[in-house]
Amino acid sequence: MRLHFEIEGGDFTAAGRASSEVKKTLKQFHIAPEVLRKVAIALYEAEMNVVSHAWSGTMDAEILPDAIHVVMEDKGPGIENIERAMEEGFSTATEEVRQMGFGAGMGLPNIRKNSDRMVLTSTPGVGTRLEITVLFKA
Amino acid sequence: MNLQQLNLLFNGTILMDGHISSDYTKAFASDLMSDVLRYRMENTVLITGLCTIQVLRTAEMSNITCIIFARGKRVTPDMLALAKEHHITIIESELTLFELSGRLYQGGLKPVCQ
Ligand SMILES: Nc1ncnc2c1ncn2[C@@H]1O[C@H](COP(=O)(O)OP(=O)(O)OP(=O)(O)O)[C@@H](O)[C@H]1O
Ligand SMILES: [Mg+2]
Numbered sequence: 001m002r003l004h005f006e007i008e009g010g011d012f013t014a015a016g017r018a019s020s021e022v023k024k025t026l027k028q029f030h031i032a033p034e035v036l037r038k039v040a041i042a043l044y045e046a047e048m049n050v051v052s053h054a055w056s057g058t059m060d061a062e063i064l065p066d067a068i069h070v071v072m073e074d075k076g077p078g079i080e081n082i083e084r085a086m087e088e089g090f091s092t093a094t095e096e097v098r099q100m101g102f103g104a105g106m107g108l109p110n111i112r113k114n115s116d117r118m119v120l121t122s123t124p125g126v127g128t129r130l131e132i133t134v135l136f137k138a
Numbered sequence: 139m140n141l142q143q144l145n146l147l148f149n150g151t152i153l154m155d156g157h158i159s160s161d162y163t164k165a166f167a168s169d170l171m172s173d174v175l176r177y178r179m180e181n182t183v184l185i186t187g188l189c190t191i192q193v194l195r196t197a198e199m200s201n202i203t204c205i206i207f208a209r210g211k212r213v214t215p216d217m218l219a220l221a222k223e224h225h226i227t228i229i230e231s232e233l234t235l236f237e238l239s240g241r242l243y244q245g246g247l248k249p250v251c252q
Contacts, residue, residue, distance in 0.1 A: 012190070013191055016198070019199065023199070033201075041199055044175070048192075101170055101171035101188045101193065104172035110172075
């Protein structure tokens with residue numbers, strides 16, 4: 001099963017809708033609550049990053065028998081130094097993002113923690129691509 | 139403790155009752171949603187001074203079923219609508235984050251551990 005969503009940069013009211021839909025859909029598959037939680041947190045952090053740091057993006061989720069595979073792609077400033085971005089506490093978030101309760105530089109490390117596979121690639125000035133896989137095994 | 143026992147500790151205004159039989163054992167006080175997303179929040183009450191729709195999204199993703207908005211923050215209709223959809227209880231209080239935390243701690247709720 002495949003799900004596709006468009007994500008608007010800077011739209012903090014809508015931020016989280018795509019992740020919410022994926023969580024809702026996965027619930028119907030009787031996935032373990034622990035796995036559901038990992039998927040929800042990882043996707044929401046990724047969605048918040050597109051909303052916070054990029055102009056626009058897409059989320060494509062593929063629900064397989066034993067895993068969920070998600071690709072987030074955005075058009076935006078991209079990430080200059082991925083290694084640095086992955087460090088806890090590194091953030092370039094704007095004042096607006098901080099006022100929303102985000103921008104602690106904890107999102108990417110949290111995605112890694114809550115996924116079984118994470119691949120982050122980026123072209124500065126063009127955009128960013130994030131691949132997340134979470135296995136359904138107990 | 140259940141919702142009624144919880145609210146006895148600080149007499150807040152219950153704006154939305156999520157109507158799920160929760161047994162609250164822990165509380166977490168924060169205005170930083172980035173931090174909330176890092177912990178296991180099952181059976182946890184969130185106390186916050188941040189009043190935005192993203193607090194509800196964060197609660198939804200973290201399986202938080204009760205939020206106390208401190209310092210007299212006014213919850214908006216779209217926040218209440220999202221709370222209703224996801225069965226999240228919303229309580230408003232005039233008390234500060236510090237006093238709410240103190241009362242809940244004294245009432246027996248535990249901190250969230252990593
Ligand atoms: N999709 C993206 N496009 C451009 N830059 C990004 C993107 N995702 C992350 N970054 C960069 O990586 C940094 C670290 O991201 P991370 O998610 O860890 O923290 P944050 O979003 O700044 O804060 P938090 O996630 O704690 O709210 C960001 O501040 C930003 O500079
Ligand atoms: Mg982030």
